[in-house]
Amino acid sequence: MARFRLGLIAHDQKKAAMVEWAERHRRKLALCDLYSTGTTGARVLERCPELRITRFKSGPLGGDQQIGALIAEGQLDGLVFFVDPLSPHPHDVDVKALTRLALVYDIPMACNPSTADLVVAGFEAAFRRRA
Numbered sequence: 001m002a003r004f005r006l007g008l009i010a011h012d013q014k015k016a017a018m019v020e021w022a023e024r025h026r027r028k029l030a031l032c033d034l035y036s037t038g039t040t041g042a043r044v045l046e047r048c049p050e051l052r053i054t055r056f057k058s059g060p061l062g063g064d065q066q067i068g069a070l071i072a073e074g075q076l077d078g079l080v081f082f083v084d085p086l087s088p089h090p091h092d093v094d095v096k097a098l099t100r101l102a103l104v105y106d107i108p109m110a111c112n113p114s115t116a117d118l119v120v121a122g123f124e125a126a127f128r129r130r131a
C-alpha cells in the first residue's frame, strides 16, 4: 500500500506546537513518508525518533523551495506548515512561493494545528478506504 507523503514545516515560534502536534499523531505519522525542512525535522525526531523523515535544508537556506519542488513534481500528498503570522521572515518570498504551489497543485495544506488535525483525519479515512 502506498504511503502518504506529507511535508512538515514550522516557523521558529511554532516549532513547539509542531512537536506537540506530531507527538499527538505519531502513530498515524508513522504510516507516512515525511519530508521536512532542516530544523523542524530535527525537532520532531528528537521527540518521535521512530518517524521516517527526509530532512531538507533549513527554510531560510532553501528548504521551503525544496519542499515546493516536491509539490511541483507531484511527490507530496499534503503539507502541514505552521506559519508564524506575527514575526518577519528573511525568506518570506520562499514561504509565499511554497504556499502558492500548494494552492496551484491543490494539495491539502494545514497552517495551524486545528486544521492539521482535520488533514490527518482525512488521511486516516483514505487509509481505511485503501485497506
Ligand SMILES: O=C(CO)COP(=O)(O)O
Pocket: 009, 010, 011, 012, 037, 038, 039, 040, 041, 057, 058, 059, 060, 063, 064, 095
Ligand atoms: O523557515 C522555515 C519555514 O519557512 C522552517 O525552516 P526550519 O525547519 O529549518 O526552521
